[in-house]
Amino acid sequence: xxxxxxxxxxxxxxxxxxxxxxxxxxxxxxxxxxxxxxxxxxxxxxxxxxxxxxxxxxxxxxxxxxxxxxxxxxxxxxxxxxxxxxxxxxxxxxxxxxxxxxxxxxxxxxxxxxxxxxxxxxxxxxxxxxxxxxxxxxxxxxxxxxxxxxxxxxxxxxxxxxxxxxxxxxxxxxxxxxxxxxxxxxxxxxxxxxxxxxxxxxxxxxxxxxxxxxxxxxxxxxxxxxxxxxxxxxxxxxxxxxxxxxxxxxxxxxxxxxxxxxxxxxxxxxxxxxx
Numbered sequence: 092x093x094x095x096x097x098x099x100x101x102x103x104x105x106x107x108x109x110x111x112x113x114x115x116x117x118x119x120x121x122x123x124x125x126x127x128x129x130x131x132x133x134x135x136x137x138x139x140x141x142x143x144x145x146x147x148x149x150x151x152x153x154x155x156x157x158x159x160x161x162x163x164x165x166x167x168x169x170x171x172x173x174x175x176x177x178x179x180x181x182x183x184x185x186x187x188x189x190x191x192x193x194x195x196x197x198x199x200x201x202x203x204x205x206x207x208x209x210x211x212x213x214x215x216x217x218x219x220x221x222x223x224x225x226x227x228x229x230x231x232x233x234x235x236x237x238x239x240x241x242x243x244x245x246x247x248x249x250x251x252x253x254x255x256x257x258x259x260x261x262x263x264x265x266x267x268x269x270x271x272x273x274x275x276x277x278x279x280x281x282x283x284x285x286x287x288x289x290x291x292x293x294x295x296x297x298x299x300x301x302x303x304x305x306x307x308x309x310x311x312x313x314x315x316x317x318x319x320x321x322x323x324x325x326x327x328x329x330x331x332x333x334x335x336x337x338x339x340x341x342x343x344x345x346x347x348x349x350x351x352x353x354x355x356x357x358x359x360x361x362x363x364x365x366x
Contacts, residue, residue, distance in 0.1 A: 092333065093131065096315055098247040099270040102224045104195070105162055106310055107330050108134030110276070110319030112141045118321055124150045126323035131330050136317045137188070138166035138199055139180060144187035152189045163190060166199035166228055167213075169360065173205040177212035181221065196222045197250060201234040203362045207241050214244045224248065228276070229357040232265050239269075248272045252354060253314060254280030255290065255305060255347040263314065277353055278316040279305055289347060293340050300328050307332050308344045 094106040109132040111124070118126070124147070127135075133156075137147050144165065151161070165188065171180035185191065196216060198209055213225040226248030230238070239245065249266055253259045253275035266273045279285060285301050294301045302318070306329060309316045318329045336344075 093133070093330075094310065094332075096272055096313070098224050098272055099245060100224055100247055102194070102247065104224075104248075104272070104315065105132075105134040106315045107306065107332065108132065108136050108162070108164070108315070108317040109326070110317045111135050111137045111143060111147050112319060118323075120146045121150055123321050124154070127326050128154055128156070130323070130327045132326070133160060134162040134164070134317070136164045138197075139168040139171060139184060140166075140199065144184060148188035148190070158190060162194040163188065164195040164197065165193055166197040167209065169200045169202050172198070172202050172209040174208040174212045177209050178215070181212075181216055185221075192221055192223065194223045195226060195248060196224075197226045197228045197248065198230075200229045200360050201227070201231075201357055202360075206237070210238055210242055214242070217244055226250070226271070229360075231357055232262060234357065234361075235265075235269065235271070245269065246271050248274050248315075250274040250276050250317075252277050252352060253309070254278055254284055254353075255287065255308070255344050256280055256284050256349045256351045257353075258345060258348045260345070260348070263312065267313075272315060273313070274315040274317065275309055276317060278309055278314075278318055281353055287347060289343055293336070293343065297334055297336075299334065300325075303328055303332060303334075304336070304340075304344070307334060307336055308341060311336055311341060 095103045109127045165184045167177050167180050216222045217225045224247040226246040228250040230249050249271050263273050279302050290301045294304045320326050
């Protein structure tokens with residue numbers, strides 16, 4: 092049974108979404124997305140820089156789902172930022188996705204310039220009703236502090252790298268104070284995290300996968316997640332989270348924090364286009 096979070100503007104968003112970048116899957120793109128839909132995912136996360144918006148849009152319009160049945164997120168890339176550039180990027184995105192609106196539109200990475208102009212474009216789209224909610228991705232506290240000096244709409248979501256080896260608890264608490272929903276990209280941490288002995292022990296006791304333990308840990312911290320997989324069995328596991336971790340288990344996972352990122356810090360990309 093899907094859990095939802097209510098964003099700061101009243102929009103309801105699924106706590107578990109599907110990361111649609113299926114570049115390494117052995118299945119075709121349509122097969123991956125069909126398996127995700129069959130598993131019960133109704134939130135799909137994409138971005139201009141993923142290069143899959145045309146494929147995703149074609150799949151969704153032929154999926155048999157009504158547009159109101161699913162929650163669709165995309166992001167404006169760093170090279171598309173600026174007021175007019177962002178508005179044009181949004182038009183390209185909605186055309187590719189074959190939709191009249193997005194449920195959530197994010198600034199993919201903070202850029203020092205243009206900064207306020209990009210957010211002003213998102214506010215325009217929100218106020219015009221083209222987007223149900225707007226937010227940011229990879230923004231740290233000082234980026235948010237700067238944004239809020241001029242923003243008239245507080246971001247609804249901040250999508251940031253978060254997993255047991257990089258738990259973002261300090262930024263999470265700040266987002267909570269601001270009323271901004273924390274959403275985790277790479278919530279499973281890839282590779283090494285899934286081999287962690289503490290997590291494997293907890294998973295064995297609950298009779299679930301390590302991935303399920305990690306995703307349940309996120310949700311119990313009120314962190315929304317967008318796991319991705321090209322394996323139908325794992326897709327089904329990743330959305331089947333109807334169990335509760337004990338406070339002791341939650342604390343054990345919290346203690347795995349190492350401060351280890353998978354990608355570089357956002358400030359490495361703040362004044363340059365590194366990715």
